[in-house]
Structures are given as C-alpha cells and as structure tokens.
Amino acid sequence: MIRDYFRIMMVNLTTGKTTIVELPGRGDYLGGAGLAAHLFDKYGHVDRDWDDPEQPLIFAIGPLTGYFPLMSKTCCAFRSPYHNQYTESYAGGKSALSLRFADLDALVVTGRAKRLTALCVGSRRVETRDVEYLRGFDAIHTGRVLRKMFPGSGRRSILRIGPAGENLSSYACINVDTFRHFGRMGGGTAMGAKNLKGICILGDRGFGLPEGKEYPKLYKEIFKQLTTTEMMAKYHGLGTAVNINPLNELKSLPWKNLQQTSSPEADGISGETFADDTLLRNAACAGCPVGCIHVGFVREQFQTNNQYLYRQVGYDYEPIFSCGGMLEVTDASDVLRILDVIEKEGLDCMSAGVALAWATEALEKGVVSTEETVLDLKWGDAETYMKAVELISRPPNEFYALIAKGTMRCAERYGGQDFACVLGQEMAGYATGEVFFVSEGLGFRHSHLDSGGYAYDQKHEDKDVKRALDFLVQDGRERIVLNCMVGCLFSRGVYKDDLLAEAMASVGYGELHGSVAEIGARVQKLRWRLRLRMGYRPDKVRIPKRYTEITTWKGPLDTDYMEALRAGYAARILEMGAPVDEPGDKEDD
Incomplete structure (x- = not known):
C-alpha cells in the first residue's frame, strides 16, 4: 500500500500547538466520510455541546483524491449548531487537491482563538494571523484579503466565513474558493465559534503517481466514461438548473413556500433562461474535467453616474429553487441579486430562502406582524428579500435571532409550524x-x-x-x-x-x-x-x-x-x- 495510515494535522487554536498524527485505519474507513467519523469518534465529545472549544472541526479527503477525475471534494465534519449532533457537509473547489498537495489526509481544528484569526496550513508551514480588523467583513471581501495575506500558487484554497458565521447563525456556511460551499448544517457557525475567520490550505508539495501500466490505463478508461456520457454533458451544459422545467411539469417544484408544486411563471427562472440571460462562464473544481459550476452576473448602477458594476454569482438548481420559486421571484437577475447578498453574508442559500418563504407566509397569515419582520415581506419582492437576508445575518430583534437558528425554532415561538418547510433542516x-x-x-x-x-x-x-x-x-x-x-x-x-x-x-x-x-x-x-x-x-x-x-x-x-x-x-x-x-x-x- 502507498500508506496504510492516515496523516492528520491537528491544530489547537487555544494553545497554538500543532501536531502531526499518523492514525491507522485506512483499510477500515477508506477516507472522507469514514475518516471524518473515525476522527470525531476519537477526538469529539459526546457529552459537550457543539460550541465547546474542544469540539473538532474536521476536513478530510479520500484515498483517490488527486489520482482520478471527479475525486474533487472535501468532507467537513463537526457537531452541528443546528441540532447539536454530529453532521457532515461537502464542498469542491480546490480544497481537496490542496490538502493532497499538503501531504495531509485530514486537517482537524480544535480550541478557540482569543481574537478573530486566520489559519494557514501546508506541508512546511502552519501560521495564524490576528484578523480582528476583518470582523464584519463579507465573505467575498474576506477572500480577497486572505489571498493577499497568504500568497501561493493555484494549489492554494481559501476557506472563509461572513458575518453570519461570526454571529453564530445556525446555518452559516463556509465559502470555498468563491463559488463552492460547505453549505448545510452550520459549518460556518462552527468556524465562527472558534473565532476562525478563514483557512488557507497551501498545496506546497508534490505527490507521485503509481508506476506501471495499470493505473494510466484505468485512468484513461474512467476519464472517457466521465467525459463522453450524456449525463455529464448535462452538468456542463445547463447544469442542474435544467431541473426547473421538468420538475415544474411533474408538479414537483416547491413554489411559494410549497403552497404550490408548479407555476406557469417557472420558465422565468428556468435553466434555459439563466443560460440565455445571465450566464457569464463555466468553471470547474480542481481535478474535474466537467465544469458544472455556472457563474452568472448581476449589474448594479452607481447612484452618482451612469456607470455599472458587474459582479459574478454562482448558481445551480438549489439556489434557484430556494431564492426563486419558494419566494415567487420569477426574474433570473433578481434571483442572482438575492444570492449575491446571501453569498456576502455567508449563509446557506437553501435555508435562507426557505426561512424567508415561511416568514412571508407567516406575515401574510397574521402569525407575525411587521413589528417582528421589520420589513413588509411580499412574494416576488426581491429588494425587500435582499434586506431581509442581512437581518438574518445580523439580527436586530428576537424574531430574526430565532429565524437565524432555524425556521422551526422561530415557528415554535410565534406559531406557523404546520407550514414550516423543514425536513430536519x-x-x-x-x-x-x-x-x-x-x-x-x-x-x-x-x-x-x-x-x-x-x-x-x-x-x-x-x-x-x-x-x-x-x-x-x-x-x-x-x-x-x-x-x-x-x-x-x-x-x-x-x-x-x-x-x-x-x-x-x-x-x-x-x-x-x-x-x-x-x-x-x-x-x-x-x-x-x-x-x-x-x-x-x-x-x-x-x-x-x-x-x-x-x-x-x-x-x-x-x-x-x-x-x-x-x-x-x-x-x-x-x-x-x-x-x-x-x-x-x-x-x-
């Protein structure tokens, strides 16, 4: 075997101590989800809450990362702020390949920094920086600062959180290399609880490929299957946004907080409409030849002149459903504008969109009033929803503090559980x-x-x-x-x-x-x-x-x-x- 153990970097933000652990179990757990569960079983604490400083935040890759196409994701595991139990989230980008080039199977972060901190790790380097001045910075701006702070090659991956993670919203995400995310169950909140604003993973070493004819032959066969099938062509073409129209026809598209399962207006936010009106470019995770990341653009006019600012926003089916159909926003550009704010604040787009859909119906039914919502939430009103996203991230009152903990938490306090579209989250x-x-x-x-x-x-x-x-x-x-x-x-x-x-x-x-x-x-x-x-x-x-x-x-x-x-x-x-x-x-x- 290449290495019959896992090479783990342990970083304690409280003590500042870093250790490398060689942990057996490759043949038992493979890596990724198995390794993460094994590590939490070993280093996690069943009898302590999610925000205990010693709870581990785990990033794990697999045995085939860097060796075969589409082995391109990282498993992030932690005790979730959403339900206070063990969970996982997955993201692509460059994080997995950066860990492989750093000669690590996993990074485990424990402890809590005294001040807001950025962490940089590589095979030859571990460094923390005080970044208290970044408190309140949005995730996109934070990424720009961290890239300048920790210069590196294309093997570098930048993970960061926005204000939602700092303020401990239960569904804050971790932004990975701008267009990918550890999105669900509050990974960004787990980082925020550790006073960890960002992580830079430097892939500062190489790794050898297997010798002989077997490996390159198999690689070519797998590459051919993955790049010539109709299935993968779909992901590169319209991407998962293509699902809007078929699900609408099947009466399976959640619409208007699931009051409907289809709408004649769905074509306004279909994958075809996004591609025709908003698509700027495709991108791919490191180690992936498919290029399923679809990047659209939003345009904002400056108030002082006739000039415009263009911003890039990633999209796929889930963001469109949650910030389009669930809110009855039927203009593709408006959906991207809402997503742009969600990206900056560092929230999970599905949870944020569904939470706002419930809040809109609750206001409509009189379950809550504008005294709680602050804003007059109305179906299809993108401008108001953009403002509401910021209130979830930076709660001004009890209502938004609760909805930031989860829709059902808020519904249990104010009513409206029957129409809370929550399935665990x-x-x-x-x-x-x-x-x-x-x-x-x-x-x-x-x-x-x-x-x-x-x-x-x-x-x-x-x-x-x-x-x-x-x-x-x-x-x-x-x-x-x-x-x-x-x-x-x-x-x-x-x-x-x-x-x-x-x-x-x-x-x-x-x-x-x-x-x-x-x-x-x-x-x-x-x-x-x-x-x-x-x-x-x-x-x-x-x-x-x-x-x-x-x-x-x-x-x-x-x-x-x-x-x-x-x-x-x-x-x-x-x-x-x-x-x-x-x-x-x-x-x-």
Whole structure:
C-alpha cells in the first residue's frame, strides 16, 4: 500500500500547538466520510455541546483524491449548531487537491482563538494571523484579503466565513474558493465559534503517481466514461438548473413556500433562461474535467453616474429553487441579486430562502406582524428579500435571532409550524412525494443527497414500503462509499463499487478489511451511532402538515404510505445505529 495510515494535522487554536498524527485505519474507513467519523469518534465529545472549544472541526479527503477525475471534494465534519449532533457537509473547489498537495489526509481544528484569526496550513508551514480588523467583513471581501495575506500558487484554497458565521447563525456556511460551499448544517457557525475567520490550505508539495501500466490505463478508461456520457454533458451544459422545467411539469417544484408544486411563471427562472440571460462562464473544481459550476452576473448602477458594476454569482438548481420559486421571484437577475447578498453574508442559500418563504407566509397569515419582520415581506419582492437576508445575518430583534437558528425554532415561538418547510433542516428543492420527504426528514444529513429518494418517487408509482426502505438504506450505503472516496456524487453512475475497488488497487490500496461495500456499511453504522449517541431520535421525527397537502404528478400525497415509510425508516436507522464493535471505537462517555 502507498500508506496504510492516515496523516492528520491537528491544530489547537487555544494553545497554538500543532501536531502531526499518523492514525491507522485506512483499510477500515477508506477516507472522507469514514475518516471524518473515525476522527470525531476519537477526538469529539459526546457529552459537550457543539460550541465547546474542544469540539473538532474536521476536513478530510479520500484515498483517490488527486489520482482520478471527479475525486474533487472535501468532507467537513463537526457537531452541528443546528441540532447539536454530529453532521457532515461537502464542498469542491480546490480544497481537496490542496490538502493532497499538503501531504495531509485530514486537517482537524480544535480550541478557540482569543481574537478573530486566520489559519494557514501546508506541508512546511502552519501560521495564524490576528484578523480582528476583518470582523464584519463579507465573505467575498474576506477572500480577497486572505489571498493577499497568504500568497501561493493555484494549489492554494481559501476557506472563509461572513458575518453570519461570526454571529453564530445556525446555518452559516463556509465559502470555498468563491463559488463552492460547505453549505448545510452550520459549518460556518462552527468556524465562527472558534473565532476562525478563514483557512488557507497551501498545496506546497508534490505527490507521485503509481508506476506501471495499470493505473494510466484505468485512468484513461474512467476519464472517457466521465467525459463522453450524456449525463455529464448535462452538468456542463445547463447544469442542474435544467431541473426547473421538468420538475415544474411533474408538479414537483416547491413554489411559494410549497403552497404550490408548479407555476406557469417557472420558465422565468428556468435553466434555459439563466443560460440565455445571465450566464457569464463555466468553471470547474480542481481535478474535474466537467465544469458544472455556472457563474452568472448581476449589474448594479452607481447612484452618482451612469456607470455599472458587474459582479459574478454562482448558481445551480438549489439556489434557484430556494431564492426563486419558494419566494415567487420569477426574474433570473433578481434571483442572482438575492444570492449575491446571501453569498456576502455567508449563509446557506437553501435555508435562507426557505426561512424567508415561511416568514412571508407567516406575515401574510397574521402569525407575525411587521413589528417582528421589520420589513413588509411580499412574494416576488426581491429588494425587500435582499434586506431581509442581512437581518438574518445580523439580527436586530428576537424574531430574526430565532429565524437565524432555524425556521422551526422561530415557528415554535410565534406559531406557523404546520407550514414550516423543514425536513430536519430547511427543505431541498424536490416536492416529489413520500419517499423523498421521509428520506430528507429522517436522513443523516437531512440532505437530498443522503439518498436518491427524489428519483425513487419519480420512477415508482407503487407503494411498496419494504421496497422503498430497502432502496433508501442500500442507495445511502452506496453514496457513503463514494463519500469515503470523497468523489463528486454526479459521478455515481460511473464509480460503482467494483470500479472503486479496482481504482483503489491501481494506486496501491488493495489491502482492505473487507470489500468496498462492507466498508461502506461499517461507516454507515458508525455515523448513525454517533448521531444517536448525541440524542437523535428518528422515531420522534414528525413531518410538518404542509407536506401532506401537496399534489404531485401521482395525485394527492398518500399520508398513510408516508407514515408507514417514516416509522419503518426510523426503525431501520435505530437498527443501523445499534452499538457494535467497530475498529477504533471508544467506550461511551
């Protein structure tokens, strides 16, 4: 094997101490999601809250990072401020390849700096800088400062937070290289709690490629599959924004806080409209030949003259659904303008958009008044929504302080729980039906990417509970394997278990403790164990009433079927998370 252990950099912001740890377990956990869970199991604290300084913030890559195309993501793991339990988030950009070139499998940050700090790490360098003067700076401006502060080559990755992370909004994100994000569950908040404004990862070393004919031959085969299939062409072309019109036709597009599942005005924010009217360029994560990042532009006129300022804003389906359809904003440029403010403040765009949709309906129904919302929120009013985003990031009153902690937290205080579109966290953009709602509502990350529940709904009219549950568990396990490699999930149609095992062997990682599928199941159980030990009760989860009121292409939602799925999936989760002897497990605290 190339290296049968993980090389971990441990940085303690309280003491200023940095250590390199060589941790066994490559054959047990692969890397990525498996390594992150293993590290949290070893260094995390089940009996302390998310904001305890000694809780670790983990960035982990996989064994194939830098060796094969689309192995381009980093897993960020932490105890979430959203629900105070273990979670993960994923981002592309240059972070993964920078860690590989820094000769690290993971970076683990603990402690809390006395003042706002920026951290720079590489194979030959660890440095912290006092950046208290950056407090309140938006994420885009912060990125510019950090790039000047820590000069480097194209192997450098810049991670940073905006004011939302500093102010501990529960869904603050980590901006990665401007157009990518550790978006969901509050990674930016975890950084803010550590007084950590930014991280620069310097890829300041090289790494060798395997010798012999096997590796280059396999690389060429995989590269061909990933760049010649129609699936990947879709991601480069219109990107995931292409989903707007098909989901609208299927009556599966969340619209106006899910009061509707389709709209005749959806074409105004379709992928085709964005491409025709706003698309500036495509970009790609390091190590990816596809180029799925779509960058649009917004134009702002200066008040003093007739000159304009143009800004670049990344977009894909999820930002369009949350800041377009959910708010009934039907102009593509207006959607980008809202997203531009969200980017600067450093919020997760899905949570921010869905939270504002709930607030608009709550105001409309009289659940709250303008005394709470400050602004007169109205469907389609982009200017007001832009101002409201800043209030979520910098709360002026109790209402915004609560909504910054999560929509349901605010609804529990003021009312309106029935129409809060929350499935563990603010929903993703697929009103496809019962399987997806249960999958996201009870899922490990409460993410549409925990499994393909949204696709299952679109392909199956039957209501076979066991078949659907088997799919959720099996598909989830397959995705975990790719998350251990930390590959882009767009490539899951190519990187099946057998090919991943072959790729591992070609770079010298053939000696695994079980098959790739067995390791995936091991990691799946470990992740659930961690959440359950921190208080997660899937059997207590309830799905808000709004989800029982929708109609999709299959007709009205079947509440009996959804309840059977909910109870069955909760039981499966409890079974997967039952205590077992795992390599390296700690005793319960």
